[in-house]
Each structure stands twice: as structure tokens, then as C-alpha cells.
Amino acid sequence: MVGSVSKMEEIEEGIIEEFALFDDWMDKYEHIIGLGKELPLIEEELKSDDLLIKGCQSRVWLHAKMENGKVIFTADSDAIITKGIISLLIRVLSGQTPDAIINTDLTFIEYIGLKEHLSPTRSNGLVSMVKQMKLYALAFRTQQNG
């Protein structure tokens, strides 16, 4: 479990280094847009209403499953910038243990200057998505222990 936490930190470090290359906001956002375009989409048939997290501005779909003690997330959004940030969150959180997911506070978002996107006032669905990811992790842990 300790190993898994440090693995998560390594990934976060990697993202911080990746973003350190950009000294102007345009380059940074172009990168996020690129990530958003690359993110594997949830297949249309999976984009059902029960996967939908309603942000006021953009919509987010989130799917979670448990594989070998790790939570696997896939997600999608109709807005590309939201999707780019989702792709970072997935990179960090998907494939981690429920405990690691429950305990993280995702500080890397602040380091790379994207904290504003995780503000509840943005109403882009991201805050609710992170909350939902943690809830999934909690549910999987309960299942495991039960």
C-alpha cells in the first residue's frame, strides 16, 4: 500500500515536471487541449445518465471498475479543457488502490496552476467528479473488506 502511494506521488511529480516546461499560459492550455483530444473516450453506449455527473457548464461521464485490487477509471467530457484535466486526474488516480485514492489531496493541480478548474464555482463537473471517484474507492474498499 505504501508502494502505491509513492507510485501516485511519482506520477504527480512527472506531471509537475511536464508542466514546468511551459512558461506561458497559452502553451499550457494548448497542452491540456492536446491531452483532452487524446484521452480515450468512454464508448457512446456507456455514456448513460447514471454515469453522468452534471456540471452546470460542461458534462462529465465517469466509469469505475475494480481489477486486481486497483480501481480503473475511465471518463469523458463534452468540453475539451475539462477533458484534458480529467486526463491528468485519471493518470494519477486510475490503477491505484482504494486507500490511495481516498487519501490523496491532489496537490499537483495547484502546482501546475490549474487549481481554479477544481473550484466549485467553475461548475464544470470536475469537483463532483473527484468526489465521485473517492466515493467509488470507498465503496470498493468496503466491498473488499466485506
Added chain:
Amino acid sequence: MSELLTDIDAIRAQFPILSREVNGKQLVYLDNGATSQKPQSVIDAISHYYEYENSNIHRGVHTLSQEATSAYEDVRKKVQKFINAKHDHEVIFTSGTTGGINLVASSFGASLVRKGDEILITAMEHHSNIVPWQMLCERRGAHLKVLPISKEGEIDIEEFKKLIGPKTELISLVHVSNSLGTINPIKEMIEIAHAQNIPVMIDGAQAVHHTPVDVQDLDADFYVFSAHKMYGPTGVGVLYGKEELLNDMKPYQGGGDMIKSVTFEKTVYNDLPHKFEAGTPNIAGGIALGVAIDFINSIGYEFIMKHEAELSRFAVSQLKDIAGLRFIGTAKERAGLVSFVLDGIHPYDTGVILDKLGIAVRTGHHCTQPVMNFFEVPGTVRASFAVYNTKQEVIKLVEGIDRVKRMF
């Protein structure tokens, strides 16, 4: 009368916020439909009130209370003149447009709407002019009827006539649409409704700062608006209602100020307007609303309308050649805003990038989800203008959109 202020630089100089930077760029504020900025005089009025006059109104014999009461009540007379109401007691202070609509839905509804009755609204209403009616209909077993709109975002008068029936108790419609800019032919619609003795309430939230409103000439039964969209403070609004209708309605909330006498057996309600103004109001805000009206009058509607029409025309002419840009709302009669979508680019994404460029626009559904569903878009980008906006700002918006298009 002193000379009118018609120099844009001088007008802009009155708005301290316009000189601030956002994300390292000079602010370009094009979200006036959400709320307008406030001139120094309005800001000063609020602090002056708390520094010099603060006390409760309608209650004290002491000097401060007398002064505050008369300052507040003077604004009622100013609003009366502003919208040309017959009596000053037909002006009810509220917390805003939403507050006014809820007051009417609740009080008018309680007295006059019965099971099986119908309330008619249009398909372009703000949620504020939908939900209170839905709630009323649910409570009373009444039906909410919706007048559809065309692809241009206009209503059809013939369709309107067909939807009015013997069961229609009230019609509530928006004067100027906040998501489409459409100016509805409310005078004609009110006349049609009155031919069948149906009262009409007008949501003027997006109208009063763009065009002069004469409630007697319109013959509106109720007219509501918010101070904060007309250069005034948030948390204050006006409900105008015809005396006879307001007298027939039950009070909205109970409390201090709205009573003549209270015993545990019986309360005698106060007369208009106080009957509808329970509790201590937003006194500073009310006084500042008066100053906002002075600000509008210092410029005059002739200039305001000419300037904003010019800006809208200019914006349309500049934006229409952008490939992949589609206007949402192309009514012949429009006011003060352009609403559009970019092919393949989500409005949220557009808003984020424009914000980075210091340009404030509104993106999303603008509290009119049914309109978005009708046009099958997740939302739009809306640039809405005020008297202090300039063509240079429109050009910055157009350049911003070019930038957005290159990034996605």
C-alpha cells in the same frame, strides 16, 4: 436640466473596476447581462449611507431614522417616475427580479389561481420566470402553458392568441430575452390579453437599462426588474403592480412593517406598498438604486439606445464572417447582446480561453435550459453590452475568438 453625458471616455471614467487587469490583461467586461458594473456614485452612495445615515426606516422618531426613511421613500418616487407608474405605492421594493416574480406567484396565486386554471409563459423565459409558476401550479393544481418560439427566437402572435383561453389566469413573459436578445412585442401582447381580461406580468430584468419603460403606456399589470443589471447594487429590485391588483392580493411574507396592528387573534395588514415589504429592507441598496437611476438619466436613453444598438450591430458584422460561428437568436428586434456557438468548440472551452485574455463573457445555458434544448446546444457564448463598452472591446472579443479557434 444639466447637459447629458455622452462621451464614452468620461462615462468609463466613472467605473473604477473597468481599469483593473484580469489575468494580466486589461479587463474587457462583456457580461453585463449577468450584472452591470457600478459607477462611483452608486458605490459612494452605499458607503455614505453607512457612514452618515444608517438607521432603521419607518420606525424611529429620531433624526437618523427620519432621514433614512425619507431618503428611501424618495427612491420610491424616483422609481415611480422612472417607469411612469401612476402612484408611488404601486412600487414595491423587492430583493430582485426573482423576488418580485415569487411574490406575485405566491400572493396572486394564493388569491386568484384555482384548480384547472392556466398560467401562460413563453419558451424563452429565464428559470426565474418558470420555476415559481411550476411551483404555484403544483400547489394549486393549475397548468403551465408554454408559448413556443421560432428558430429565430421570436414568438408568434397568432400562436399566442390561440393559447389564451377562458382558463388563463395570468400571462408572464420576458420583455427582453437574456439568452437570445429578442425584444418581445409586449405592448401588443398585453393588449391582446386585456381584451380577454387577463393580467400580464413582464420580466423586465434585461430591459430597463436598455430602453425606457412606461408601465402605463404598456398597460402592464406587473413589471419586475433588478437594480444590479442597471448599474445599481445587488439585492434590490422593484415590483410594479397596478393598485387594484396589489390590493386584491394577500401579503407575501409576514413580519414587521407590513402590519397596522397585531394581536394574537387578528392582524390588520398595512396599506400598499408596505403590505408587501415585511422586515427591514436593503436600505442602502434602495438608496443606491436611486443613484443608479440618476446615472442613467445623466446619460439619457437616447444615447444609451443608440450606442448599444451600434455596438450590437458592429459585433454582429464582425462575428458573422468567422467560419463555424452560428448566432443563437436572430430576431429582428433585439437588444444589447449577441449569443453564439462555435462549431466543434464547447462554450465552456471558449469561456476559459477568453477569460485568460481578460475578456469576461457568459458561457453556459444562461438559466434558460429550455432555450438551449430547443436550439440543441449545450450552451452559448454571450457577449452583452452596457453603455460603457466600446468597439475596441468588440474587436478584442473577435480577436479572442480567433485565438480560441486556433487553439482547438
